[in-house]
Amino acid sequence: MRLFGGTFGGSFGGSTVRRRGAGAALTAATAALAVILPVTDAQALPAPSGPSGITAKGAYLLDSGAGRVLWGRAADTRREMASTTKVMTAVVVLETRGVNLNKRVTVKQAYRDYVARYGASTADLRTGDKLTVRQLLYGLMLPSGCDAAYALADTLGSGGTTAGRTRSFIARMNARARSLGLTRTHYDSFDGISHGRNQTTPRDLVRLARHAMGNRTFAAVVRTPRTRxxxxxxxxxxxxYNTNRLLGSYRGALGIKTGTGRRAGHCLVFAARRGGRTVVGALLGDSAARLYPDAAKLLDHAFGRRTGA
Incomplete structure (x- = not known):
């Protein structure tokens, strides 16, 4: 489950994309932190056609503040979500009662063995190193470290064994999905390495992203292009480095999360803010070549309705 990295410039299918410095990207994103994003949204997709040429099998685009659906394709069809799973991993960590983000976690060899066994994306954590829960959130969301996901689930799950703790953590992910009304979402892993039942829909993924962005720590992590x-x-x-190539390249991009897998294809949940409006979208089952052009085209479509792309 390898994920994209790096940055880019130029244009995507007519959608303007600009290379910007990390400082400018952070400044553009700051205003979004004051917005409390609701969980519910309009249920019916609108009749007007959306942008042409979107290649993803599933897609959903929402004006977050108004809760207005802007466009969708197979918005309620379940698909594998790959590492966009880690959005819920982070939510469960941050919503753990009494969580101490400065708690020190010792990296176990089991975490390294796990990513080696599955050929998974990694934060390259070193056995014996101690990192805080906050630091592991960066390792989870920027390089999409499955080792960081394992460390967090093992640390914040309950039980007497690593297997028991990670199972309990995944159970909490599913319980949180139900409480958020994500009725077509199910997790069978803490990182997106599917064991057959790790699925969501574009609509559910956008709902989750809107909820997650209401947490200041989460929003700060996912808008970070690079951290040491x-x-x-x-x-x-x-x-x-953040695997989300929209950051620093699409004006107003706020982050969220990438994902890719053999069955899932290329996935992205994304958000951007312009002219006082926050838009959240999701793409599932896209191609590598079209993932970011499709996201940029959807955002241009959204902002072009009122403010211009």
Whole structure:
């Protein structure tokens, strides 16, 4: 389950994309943190046609503040979601009662063995290093580290064994999905490595993203293009780059999460803010070549309705 990395410039299918510095991207995103994003949205997709040429099998686009559906395709069809799963992983961590984001977590060899076994995306955590829960959230969401996901689930799950703790954590992910009304979402992993029943819909994924962005820590993490995090017990610094190529390239991009897998295809849940409006979208089952052009085209479509692309 390898994910994209790097940055880009130029244009996507007529959608303007600009290379910007990390500082400018952070400034553009700051205003979004004051917005409390609701969970519910309009249920029926609108009749007007959306942008042409979108290749994703499933898509959904929402004006977050108004709760108005802007466009969708197979919005309620279940599909595998790959590492966009990690949005819920982060939500469960951040919503754990009494969570201490400064709690130190020791990296176990089991976490490294896990990513090696599955050929999974990794934060390249080193055995014996201690990192805080907050640092692991960056390792989870920027390089999409399945080792960071394992460490968080093992640390914040309940039970006497690693297997028991991770199972309980996944159960909490499913319980939170139900409480948020994500009726067509089911998790069977803490990181998106599917065991046959790790599925969501574009509509559910957008609902989750809107909820998650209401948490200031989550919003700060996912809008970060790059971070350097030093282990708290040894002289080692981790440098992690965000896999979301919209950041710093599409004006007003706020982040969220990438994902890719053999059965899932290429996936992206994304958000951007312009002219006082926040738009959230999701693409499931897209192609590698079209994922970011499709996201940019959808955002241009959304902002072009009132403010111009």
């Amino acid at each position: 995090q030093k282990a708290v017990n040894v002289n080692r610094t981790y440098t992690w």
